Amino acid sequence: MAQPDDPSRLPPVAATADLAVLRRPSYDGADVILEVNRILAPVTVLGAGKRLGLWVQGCRLRCPGCASVDTWIPGRGRRLEVAELARTISAEAIARGLDGLTLTGGEPFDQAEALAALVERVRGGLTGWAGAGGFDVLAFTGYAAAAAPARAGALWKRLDAAVCGPYRPDQPSQSPLVASANQELLVLSDLGRSKYPLAPCAPRMQAFCDGEDLTMVGLPLPGDLDAIARRLAERGVALGRVSWRN
Ligand code: SF4
Numbered sequence: 001m002a003q004p005d006d007p008s009r010l011p012p013v014a015a016t017a018d019l020a021v022l023r024r025p026s027y028d029g030a031d032v033i034l035e036v037n038r039i040l041a042p043v044t045v046l047g048a049g050k051r052l053g054l055w056v057q058g059c060r061l062r063c064p065g066c067a068s069v070d071t072w073i074p075g076r077g078r079r080l081e082v083a084e085l086a087r088t089i090s091a092e093a094i095a096r097g098l099d100g101l102t103l104t105g106g107e108p109f110d111q112a113e114a115l116a117a118l119v120e121r122v123r124g125g126l127t128g129w130a131g132a133g134g135f136d137v138l139a140f141t142g143y144a145a146a147a148a149p150a151r152a153g154a155l156w157k158r159l160d161a162a163v164c165g166p167y168r169p170d171q172p173s174q175s176p177l178v179a180s181a182n183q184e185l186l187v188l189s190d191l192g193r194s195k196y197p198l199a200p201c202a203p204r205m206q207a208f209c210d211g212e213d214l215t216m217v218g219l220p221l222p223g224d225l226d227a228i229a230r231r232l233a234e235r236g237v238a239l240g241r242v243s244w245r246n
Pocket of ligand 1: 059062063106143
């Protein structure tokens with residue numbers, strides 16, 4: 001049976017920088033596995049307060065205009081052991097005073113069983129968390145509200161809120177957390193009700209820079225990302241491969 005890599009090789013999500021990508025080697029052991037695209041913290045545009053954002057890898061919905069095309073194809077992410085990942089997230093939440101966890105992607109509900117285990121373990125590891133108001137879990141799913149609970153299974157009752165529905169570029173929305181007007185924010189717990197819906201506020205986008213990698217996070221309106229690329233080009237910054245195009 002394969003053993004997990006030595007946890008001492010696991011760097012902290014972010015010791016000093018704003019960028020927080022988990023660069024753990026892939027793992028294929030006996031524990032529950034989650035395939036992850038990226039992890040960032042502190043994320044401030046995808047939920048209440050400062051959050052750890054977890055992008056899963058794999059989405060079969062293929063919405064036209066999706067800004068996360070790089071998350072579509074399963075097998076291109078990192079396969080992480082849930083138990084170790086949960087310990088890392090809990091430790092980061094405590095150390096950084098994070099307010100919650102955002103699950104996005106990719107399609108979180110295509111890996112719902114692993115995420116249910118992850119959320120359970122993260123919450124169980126928050127002893128010593130001293131934030132205000134409670135540590136909430138918010139998920140973004142491309143499944144419509146009517147289908148989402150069945151898709152999420154055991155994960156659904158572990159969520160405090162969920163934004164449900166496929167992205168529709170012909171229905172742009174500037175409502176908080178809603179990228180297109182067909183999507184619905186469902187509040188699922190008392191903790192969720194204490195935090196959501198959010199008041200309208202700016203900004204809706206956030207940038208993380210790590211060496212030569214620039215990661216844009218948030219809910220861009222149609223054309224926003226190409227406009228940013230044009231503005232950067234005007235200032236002599238050429239983007240190489242971009243994740244929002246195939
Ligand atoms: S559900 Fe989300 S990740 Fe999947 S294609 Fe639609 S917008 Fe992209």
